[in-house]
Amino acid sequence: MNPEKILNLSVDCVVFGYDVNTKSLNVLLIKRYLETNNNVLVDDYVLTGYHVYKHETLDETATRVLRELTGLTNQYKKQFKAFGNPNRLTSEKDLPWIENEKFNSRTITVAYYFLLKTEDVSLTNNKYSAAWFPINKLPDLGFDHKEIIQEAYEDLKVKCLSEPIIFKLLPDKFTINDVQDLYESILGIEIDNRNFRRKLINKKYIIALDEKQVGVSKRPAQLYMFSKDIYDKIFEKNYLISI
Template sequence: MQAPINPSISVDIVVFGFDGTRLKVLLIERQKLNEKATTEYKLPGSMISEKEDLDTSAHNTLQNLTGLKNIYLEQLYVFSNPNRISSDEDKQWIEHTYGISTNRIVTVSYFSLVKINLSILKTTIQGMAFWCDVQELKHVSFDHKEIILKGLERLKSRMQTTPVAFELLPKKFTIKQLQNLYEAILGIDIDNRNFRKKILKYPYLIQLNEREAKVSHKPAIFYQFDIHAYRQEQRKLKKLKIF
């Protein structure tokens, strides 16, 4: 852990969460360098150590921030514009934080999905982090807004081809919650009957013996996602698509 820092490479993570209605991204409050500056926010991340794999660096950052170990994480994209760190504030903040004066950092961004629950809320608030509505990004430093938009694209595409939606929902969820998630992120309306038909066909969605409580309408049934059943299913079906 005491290996020197590599002054050229950083890791930044786009962590998405869903509060039931809106898509959120986790931002860190960037320490002000002087009192009168407005508060700026950045993605969680850090420079990497010379002995460290990038995936490991991303995992560690996430674990420190959320207290969680097994979080969905994948490489997103490399941002390498030689001028991506251009403002004086940015340079000063880097020098102040890492003790290096460089004007060229290549960042490898990661894409992560977590369930927003009480436990994670407690930990993230302690870490000067906050869940920002993806539609209302402002005061985001560096090129981190661009990175978040890249992450959003990835999320939209992944949601349609793999079951990552369940990373954003509680373990037990209703079909309506799942539909709301798809509608919110993809920005579309989905017919409820057709959605249920499609979803409930899948053998890896398990109906539980539990319902919503204390709601003043017909209580919804909870379901659970069975990843093993999903993987087994995948091994069989591989149908050809030609764009």
């Protein structure tokens, strides 16, 4: 027996991933395509999302949607806003899709964003035709998903300055330059290298490893790791921490 859906309540997920090779903050989107009698009615991209089942919490729905898209669980997630504009699903290009999928045009969606490493997601033979797009080079989007992504991005920019969430986007072992590149990618600014390096290596929760980069053409850089245990202890003691 299929679970019963709440027809006018959904969850949409903004999945952020960072590519250390291209130094790009990306969003994972799925293909939306509808054709009738060789006439293309809809051809764009949207966020992954779905109706909330009656037996689920909102968090459970978001986790299910991410798992079905990527196969991943236990990723960092944040519920950041509800979107309920009466016209959010009723633009001219969205109406054929709504009619074909029998969606309730007055659907309210609760939006989450997830943070993960692009390398952890295999898109080979993905049934949703999912693809990564740089945050500043998004394709044509359906519904109000451009607005949802922008709201998620603004929230991420604020939150990454007060909590160590960026380490969810980096490999377990990273260089100081990797951290700086990620901050610059998220914030869209240039950061003074010497000042940033000095501040970061003085953080007790940034642990220097007895390892260096391998397989690089230039001089290999020192590797570090983030210690959540140490961060949590410092946070409990001081309550407020400046990243």
